[in-house]
Every structure is written in structure tokens, then in C-alpha cells.
Amino acid sequence: MKIGVFDSGLGGLTVVVAMTEMIKGAEIFYVADTKHAPYGEKTKEEILQFSLDITQYLIDHHHIEALIVACNTATSAAIKELREAYPGLIIIGTEPGIKPAIQATKTKNIGVLATPATLKGDKYQQLVTTLASDGDIKLYEQACPGLVEQIEKGEIQSSRTREMLAAWLEPMLSNNVDTIVLGCTHYPLVADLIQEIMVYDIVLIHTGYAISRHLLAQTQNKGHLNEGPLKIHLYTTGEIQTGIIDQILPGHESVKSIKI
Numbered sequence: 251m252k253i254g255v256f257d258s259g260l261g262g263l264t265v266v267v268a269m270t271e272m273i274k275g276a277e278i279f280y281v282a283d284t285k286h287a288p289y290g291e292k293t294k295e296e297i298l299q300f301s302l303d304i305t306q307y308l309i310d311h312h313h314i315e316a317l318i319v320a321c322n323t324a325t326s327a328a329i330k331e332l333r334e335a336y337p338g339l340i341i342i343g344t345e346p347g348i349k350p351a352i353q354a355t356k357t358k359n360i361g362v363l364a365t366p367a368t369l370k371g372d373k374y375q376q377l378v379t380t381l382a383s384d385g386d387i388k389l390y391e392q393a394c395p396g397l398v399e400q401i402e403k404g405e406i407q408s409s410r411t412r413e414m415l416a417a418w419l420e421p422m423l424s425n426n427v428d429t430i431v432l433g434c435t436h437y438p439l440v441a442d443l444i445q446e447i448m449v450y451d452i453v454l455i456h457t458g459y460a461i462s463r464h465l466l467a468q469t470q471n472k473g474h475l476n477e478g479p480l481k482i483h484l485y486t487t488g489e490i491q492t493g494i495i496d497q498i499l500p501g502h503e504s505v506k507s508i509k510i
Contacts, residue, residue, distance in 0.1 A: 251276040251474045253465070254308035255318040256301075258287040259402045260490070261436030262320025263498045265344070266482065268458030269318075272466055275478035279312045281508070285488035288398040289323040290365025290434070297367070301328035305336060307510045312483075316340035316469060318461060320435050322364060326371030340468050345373060346433035347455035348381045354453045355429040358386045361422040363444075364433030366393040374433075390427055392418045394434070401436045404491045412443060419447050432456040439498070 253273070255262055259282050266280055281304050283289075289297050301324050308314045317339055319325045319332070325343030333341050346368065351360045360382075368374055369391055382389055400411045422430065430452055432438055438456045445452065470476060484495065484505045495502055 251316065251469050252312055252314045253278050253316045253318065254281070254305070254312065254314035255279070255320050256281040256283060256304045256308070256324070257321040257435055258283050258289040258324070259398065259436065260494055260498065261398065261401070261434060261439070262318075263495065264435050264438045264456065265318060265320040265458040265461055267498060268462045269465070270480060270482075272459075272462040274476045274480055275474065277481045277483065279308055279314065279483050280485065281308065281510075282484070282486045282490055283488075283510075284402070284486050284490050287402060287488070288365070289321060290367045290398060291395065292367070294327045294367075297324055297327035298331055300324070301332060302335065303510050305332060307508070309336070309339075314339070315472075316465060317342070318465065319343045320461075322346060322368045322434050323371070326368055326373040329373070340465070340472070342461055342464055342468070344435060344457055344461060345377060346431045347457045347460070348377050348431060350460070351429045351431045351453075351455045352381060352387060354455065355387075357426045357428045359388050359390065359425055359427045361419070361427040361430040362389055362391045362433055363394050363418065363430060363437055364391070365398065366395055368433050369393050388425070390422050390425060392422075394418060394437075397440070398434065398436045401439050401494075402491060404494050406440055406494075407443060411440065412447070415440065415443060416447050419444065423448055427452070429453040429455060439494075
């Protein structure tokens with residue numbers, strides 16, 4: 251099974267890590283579109299074009315049979331059009347884990363950290379309307395402009411990153427939020443820092459494992475046996491901090507630069 255995965259940068263590797271625990275007998279081709287990062291502050295039209303270009307590259311060069319859009323922002327902007335353009339391809343997107351957060355919360359106060367584009371996107375708004383219509387549920391939504399860039403630079407524990415998160419999390423801390431949705435695949439990389447700032451124990455929701463389970467079910471329906479070794483190939487369209495990749499995927503093969 252050949253599986254394409256893409257994100258604007260390194261965040262989607264958190265999904266790949268989850269996939270390594272469930273998926274066997276496959277090759278994963280991961281594209282970090284760092285040339286155009288961050289997606290969260292681009293227009294829908296720009297993100298859609300990036301997504302179409304990367305998907306076509308993965309089909310042409312690696313003959314993928316499944317595609318993981320490992321980016322909440324790209325999912326919101328492009329998943330519908332991708333499915334229309336490539337009806338024969340298994341396509342799985344990423345969306346904020348509002349449903350598991352509702353199941354996990356005890357205080358009914360849920361925080362959502364996401365990019366500006368994700369929070370404004372139709373897909374997120376529909377998700378909230380459908381799942382959080384219960385009047386008892388209170389959502390504390392926070393756009394996090396600049397956080398993806400901090401993570402991409404390797405500043406996961408820097409004082410600047412801590413200051414940014416502390417300001418965004420203060421309303422959640424003071425309103426007894428007990429569950430926080432990490433609405434961007436980059437954000438699990440600062441999960442430890444979020445836990446520190448929140449002081450008390452909270453539940454952090456990210457969707458890498460749910461995506462992996464969904465992928466496994468869909469591929470097995472098409473005859474994938476899920477046996478044998480798993481190979482991971484990494485590509486980037488621009489500059490990248492390989493030190494962070496070493497932390498996320500120890501022992502990875504070298505990252506290849508590509509033009510799309």
C-alpha cells in the first residue's frame with residue numbers, strides 16, 4: 251500500500267507517528283510544503299492549489315493509493331475538491347476533535363487551539379454546529395497565529411513560545427477548561443508546554459490515532475493485509491529543521507528536496 255501524507259510543515263509527522271503504531275506493509279511518502287508554510291494564514295484558493303499540486307505529485311511520482319491530508323487548514327480548504335478530483339483515491343482529512351472532547355470533558359468547558367483559517371473555515375463551523383449544539387457545552391476558541399512558525403523553527407520550549415501560549419490559555423485556565431482540542435497537527439509538539447501552563451491535569455485531544463484507525467479500515471476493505479515492514483520517505487518543498495524531525499522520527503532516512 252502506497253500512502254501519501256502532506257502538511258505545510260512538520261506537524262503532520264505527529265500523524266505519521268500514530269500511523270507507525272498501526273499500519274504495516276506500506277510505504278508512506280510525506281511531503282512538508284515548507285515553501286508555502288504556514289497554511290493557516292493563506293487564502294482558501296491558495297491552500298486548495300497547493301493541495302491539488304501536492305496530490306498530483308504524489309500520484310505521478312509515487313503512485314499512491316491513499317492520501318492523508320495531515321493538516322486541519324488544508325482539510326477545511328480542499329478536502330471536498332480533492333475527493334471530487336480524485337474519486338478513485340482513498341482520501342482522509344484532519345479535523346479538530348470536538349466529538350472526543352465532548353465525550354472526555356467533565357466540566358463541559360472545552361478549549362480549542364487552532365489556526366485562524368481553521369477556525370474561520372466552513373468545515374469547522376459545521377462541526378461545531380453539529381456537535382456542540384448542547385447548551386451545556388462551552389467552547390473557548392483561540393486562534394494561534396505564529397505558533398506553527400515557532401514550532402517549525404524548533405522553538406518548542408522557548409520563552410517566546412511559552413509567552414504566546416500562556417496568553418492564549420489564560421481564559422481557559424480561569425474558566426475551568428478541562429479538555430483542550432489541538433486543532434492543528436503541529437500542536438501536539440508543544441503538548442508538554444501546554445500541560446505545564448495549565449497547571450492542573452487536562453485532557454489534550456489530537457486526532458492522529460483516529461486517522462490511522464480510519465485509514466486501516468479503509469485500506470483493509472480494499473484488500474490490504476497490514477503485514478510486513480513499513481517504510482517512510484520524507485520530502486520537503488523548502489527549508490526544514492531536521493533537528494525536529496530527529497525528535498519526532500528517530501532514525502529517519504534523509505529528507506529529499508522536491509519542486510512542486
